[in-house]
Each structure stands twice: as C-alpha cells, then as structure tokens.
Amino acid sequence: MSNTLGIIAGGGDLPRAVAESAREAGRGVFVVALRGCMTEEWASGFAHEWVSLGEPGRAFKALKGASVGDVLLAGRVDRPKFSELRLDAKGVMVLPKVVAAARKGDDALLRFMVGLFEQEGFRAVSVADAAPGLICGEGALGRLTPNDDHRADIAQAFGVVRALGALDVGQAAAVCEGLTLAVEAAEGTDAMIARIGTLRPNLRGTPDAKRGVLVKALKPTQDAKTDMPVIGVSTVRNACAAGLAGIALEAGKSLIVDKRAVAAEADKLGLFVVGVVP
Amino acid sequence: MSNTLGIIAGGGDLPRAVAESAREAGRGVFVVALRGCMTEEWASGFAHEWVSLGEPGRAFKALKGASVGDVLLAGRVDRPKFSELRLDAKGVMVLPKVVAAARKGDDALLRFMVGLFEQEGFRAVSVADAAPGLICGEGALGRLTPNDDHRADIAQAFGVVRALGALDVGQAAAVCEGLTLAVEAAEGTDAMIARIGTLRPNLRGTPDAKRGVLVKALKPTQDAKTDMPVIGVSTVRNACAAGLAGIALEAGKSLIVDKRAVAAEADKLGLFVVGVVP
Numbered sequence: 001m002s003n004t005l006g007i008i009a010g011g012g013d014l015p016r017a018v019a020e021s022a023r024e025a026g027r028g029v030f031v032v033a034l035r036g037c038m039t040e041e042w043a044s045g046f047a048h049e050w051v052s053l054g055e056p057g058r059a060f061k062a063l064k065g066a067s068v069g070d071v072l073l074a075g076r077v078d079r080p081k082f083s084e085l086r087l088d089a090k091g092v093m094v095l096p097k098v099v100a101a102a103r104k105g106d107d108a109l110l111r112f113m114v115g116l117f118e119q120e121g122f123r124a125v126s127v128a129d130a131a132p133g134l135i136c137g138e139g140a141l142g143r144l145t146p147n148d149d150h151r152a153d154i155a156q157a158f159g160v161v162r163a164l165g166a167l168d169v170g171q172a173a174a175v176c177e178g179l180t181l182a183v184e185a186a187e188g189t190d191a192m193i194a195r196i197g198t199l200r201p202n203l204r205g206t207p208d209a210k211r212g213v214l215v216k217a218l219k220p221t222q223d224a225k226t227d228m229p230v231i232g233v234s235t236v237r238n239a240c241a242a243g244l245a246g247i248a249l250e251a252g253k254s255l256i257v258d259k260r261a262v263a264a265e266a267d268k269l270g271l272f273v274v275g276v277v278p
Numbered sequence: 279m280s281n282t283l284g285i286i287a288g289g290g291d292l293p294r295a296v297a298e299s300a301r302e303a304g305r306g307v308f309v310v311a312l313r314g315c316m317t318e319e320w321a322s323g324f325a326h327e328w329v330s331l332g333e334p335g336r337a338f339k340a341l342k343g344a345s346v347g348d349v350l351l352a353g354r355v356d357r358p359k360f361s362e363l364r365l366d367a368k369g370v371m372v373l374p375k376v377v378a379a380a381r382k383g384d385d386a387l388l389r390f391m392v393g394l395f396e397q398e399g400f401r402a403v404s405v406a407d408a409a410p411g412l413i414c415g416e417g418a419l420g421r422l423t424p425n426d427d428h429r430a431d432i433a434q435a436f437g438v439v440r441a442l443g444a445l446d447v448g449q450a451a452a453v454c455e456g457l458t459l460a461v462e463a464a465e466g467t468d469a470m471i472a473r474i475g476t477l478r479p480n481l482r483g484t485p486d487a488k489r490g491v492l493v494k495a496l497k498p499t500q501d502a503k504t505d506m507p508v509i510g511v512s513t514v515r516n517a518c519a520a521g522l523a524g525i526a527l528e529a530g531k532s533l534i535v536d537k538r539a540v541a542a543e544a545d546k547l548g549l550f551v552v553g554v555v556p
Contacts, residue, residue: 168458183463184461185458186458191473
C-alpha cells in the first residue's frame with residue numbers, strides 16, 4: 001500500500017507545516033482542502049482537492065484516487081452551520097450523526113470525523129507520527145527561561161487549563177503573579193491573548209515590562225491525533241503585545257510551527273518559550 | 279451596642295442597593311467609600327467617609343466614630359497597585375500581609391480584609407444578613423422560563439463555573455447548545471458577555487434569535503460574606519445584546535439589584551432570569 005499522506009487541512013499554519021515536513025521526509029502528500037476553513041493558497045503547491053465539510057464521499061474518493069493510506073486532520077475547523085452545508089450522498093447519510101456529535105462538543109465532533117475515515121479503511125495518524133519535527137520538546141526553545149514567579153504562574157495556568165479541558169472548554173489560560181488573567185473558550189487563543197492587553201494595567205505587564213505567562217495544553221478529553229495545541233511566530237508576537245513574559249507548552253504533547261523562527265522571534269522580543277512536563 | 283451598619287463600599291450598584299435596603303428597614307447606615315473603587319456620587323446621601331485602600335486605620339476610626347457594630351464589604355474592589363497606595367500607619371503595618379494575601383488570589387485578599395475588621399472588634403456580616411431582599415430566590419423572576427435546551431446549557435455552565443471557581447478564576451460562564459462560548463477571568467462579567475457578540479455567528483444567538491445562557495455562581499472558594507455574584511438591569515441588557523436567551527443564578531447564593539426592574543427589563547427584552555438549585 002502506498003505511504004502517501006492524506007492531509008485533511010483546516011485553517012492556520014499547521015497543515016502546511018505538516019505537508020512540507022512530510023514532503024521533506026520524501027513522502028508523497030495529498031491535501032484535502034476544507035472549503036471555508038482553509039483559506040490559504042498553499043494547497044496549490046501540493047496535489048489537492050477542495051471539499052466542503054458536507055462532502056465526505058468526495059474526500060474519500062479523492063484520497064483513494066491518490067492511493068492515500070494514512071490520513072491526518074490538521075488545522076482549525078469551524079463548526080459549520082449545518083443548514084447551509086453543501087452535502088454529497090455520503091454527507092446526507094452521516095449528517096445526523098455529525099450534528100449529534102457536534103452537540104457533545106468539539107472533541108466528540110473531531111473523534112467522529114476520525115472514525116469516519118477509519119471506517120473507509122484509512123489509517124488515522126497524528127501530527128506526531130507524520131511530522132515529529134514539530135513536537136515541542138522539554139526545555140527552553142530560545143535564549144530566555146522562566147524565573148521562579150513564572151514557574152509558579154505556569155503551574156497555576158496548567159491547573160486551570162486541565163480543569164477547563166476536562167469540560168471541553170478550551171486549551172489556553174494566562175496567569176500573572178497568581179491571578180488568572182484570561183481563559184480560552186470559543187473565542188480562540190489569539191482573541192484570548194489580545195484581551196489581556198485590555199485588562200487594568202495593574203493586573204498585567206506591558207511589552208516593556210513583561211509579566212505573566214501563557215499556557216497551552218491538550219485537553220484531557222482530546223485525542224492527540226486530532227487537536228494537539230500549536231503555537232507559531234504569531235503566537236509569540238501576540239503574547240509580547242499583550243505584555244506576557246513567556247509561553248509554556250506541554251513537552252511531547254504540543255506542536256510548534258517553525259521552531260527556528262519561533263526561537264528567533266522570542267529572543268528578539270524578549271519572551272521565553274518553554275516545553276515543560278507539568 | 280448600636281446596630282448601625284457600616285458598608286465598605288466598592289464599585290457597582292450593589293453597595294447602594296444594600297445601603298438603601300438597610301435604611302428602608304429603619305437601620306442606621308455609615309458608608310466607607312473606597313477611593314478609586316467607588317466612583318459613584320451616591321455616598322452623599324448617607325453619612326460617609328472617603329478612604330483609600332491603604333488607610334484601614336482611617337476606616338476603623340470613622341466606623342467607630344459612627345458607633346458601627348456590623349461591617350459589610352460590598353462592591354467591586356480592583357487590586358490596587360501597592361506601590362502607589364496612600365498609606366496610613368495601620369496600612370503600613372498590614373501592607374506586607376495584604377500583598378502576601380493578594381498573591382494567593384482575590385478571595386484570599388477579601389478574606390484577609392474581612393479578618394482585619396473582625397480583629398478591630400467589628401462583626402462582619404453578609405449582604406444576605408444586611409439586605410435579605412436582594413437574595414435571588416428559586417424560580418423565574420420574570421415571565422419567561424428556560425426550555426429543555428436552556429436547562430441543559432445551564433447545567434453545563436454551572437459545571438464550568440464550579441470547576442473554575444475552585445481555582446479562583448471567575449464566577450461566570452456562557453454556554454450555547456453544548457458549546458462553552460465564554461468563561462470569565464480577570465476581565466469581569468460585563469466584558470465576558472460583550473465578547474460573546476463577537477464570536478462567529480453560527481456559534482451564538484442574536485437579540486432577535488436568542489440562543490445560549492449566562493450562569494453566575496459563587497466560587498466554592500468564596501465566602502458569601504464578601505463576594506456573592508450579583509446581577510442587575512445592565513446585566514440583562516448586556517445578555518440580550520450578546521444574543522443570550524437568559525440568565526441563571528444559584529438560588530439563595532446570589533444577589534439581584536432591583537428585582538422589579540430586572541424582571542421588567544427581562545420581560546421587555548425577551549430573556550429569562552431564573553434562580554436554580556444546581
């Protein structure tokens with residue numbers, strides 16, 4: 001069986017990073033570009049097919065035509081408005097189950113989607129399998145490291161993210177000197193970071209006098225196959241703009257898009273980026 | 279001993295509602311207006327003294343001068359920037375402990391402040407003691423009641439608030455059809471509600487087609503003496519503007535400022551406001 005990697009690609013930088021990493025490793029890549037989620041133009045650099053979220057049959061056909069064995073879901077997938085979804089025959093069949101899964105939360109929806117591909121004979125693989133170079137290791141990525149205050153805030157933020165994650169709320173939290181500044185829900189990490197800059201100045205830092213940490217971690221309810229937390233250069237820039245001193249990720253269970261660039265940006269802006277085992 | 283009620287008044291509508299409720303009950307009231315927190319002008323309607331957060335000695339003196347026995351902390355108190363705090367002698371003595379308590383979180387800080395007054399021989403009372411009319415009862419306040427979907431979202435939101443509250447994060451969360459839309463941290467409830475309106479339209483309701491619920495509840499770590507959750511007319515207006523279908527509070531453990539006006543506004547805007555026993 002071919003070892004061509006099929007990437008079901010949503011929004012953000014992760015799908016492209018996975019595709020390029022797999023290609024650099026000499027592997028064939030076929031991209032199923034999710035219409036409405038993946039707005040980027042990068043798909044043109046790879047064999048690909050545009051598919052709506054309601055067209056699983058079309059996705060299966062394209063993947064089989066490209067003799068894909070392993071399939072990977074990567075990138076941001078917004079909850080569709082099911083009433084407006086363009087549906088193929090297979091989509092009509094599974095839509096009721098999709099809606100039911102969606103009501104149980106984003107994780108249930110993702111697990112259901114993975115299951116669909118497995119039922120079609122594909123092997124669902126994780127980003128860790130397909131692009132191990134993106135996994136966050138233990139220790140500091142750049143030159144700076146967290147001090148004792150930062151470590152205390154990191155531990156507290158991990159506690160918040162775990163408690164929230166168990167309820168399928170969000171992946172990220174920010175803590176500054178014992179005070180939880182912000183917690184991620186449906187707004188996403190970037191919006192959560194941005195609002196820290198709007199809090200009362202005595203609660204937070206500034207780009208010139210940085211205080212507090214951002215933590216992103218996998219929800220206990222999540223499957224590493226589908227939704228590992230990911231950061232990139234833009235996350236470092238946003239954290240700096242919000243006055244945060246650094247970013248902590250769970251080593252081995254989170255992803256960094258373009259580690260070299262992230263380390264360089266962190267050093268340039270004066271933040272730490274660290275992988276920890278909480 | 280006199281039964282004059284001393285109200286240490288922070289921001290928001292609660293302190294005034296407590297003061298008026300106590301006065302209507304025929305009780306003497308003395309207001310310690312916290313400078314920088316209580317910007318409202320209503321204090322002039324009561325015997326009062328303006329005091330900075332760093333002047334506990336001044337507050338004690340004023341309260342004793344007014345022969346106050348029972349003391350109550352009410353309203354929003356922002357974390358001060360301790361370096362800029364105006365201090366009296368007593369303030370200098372206690373500041374190190376205040377800073378230490380503040381690092382343990384807002385609840386620890388409030389408990390410490392209550393303790394300070396008790397050490398001075400005052401009796402710390404709760405809003406429930408001093409103004410029982412403000413307590414949220416069980417059942418719907420206005421005409422509308424939650425449907426089964428709303429009840430499911432209410433239960434989920436209570437779960438989120440409890441999990442967060444145990445970590446001293448926030449008091450409020452919003453859930454829409456199984457998806458947690460927003461969770462309160464340092465930004466406060468109003469800012470949390472406002473951001474719901476900025477989420478992707480397919481995730482939330484609108485003022486014309488309302489979806490989802492707001493829940494506010496006491497943190498397990500909190501003392502009902504100091505920080506019961508509060509809503510008022512503005513909360514109902516904000517929830518409507520964010521497209522939420524209603525508001526649920528924990529019966530007996532939350533407060534409503536001006537129940538008649540809140541019920542009228544909820545009926546006018548088409549939201550439910552309900553006290554539940556979760």
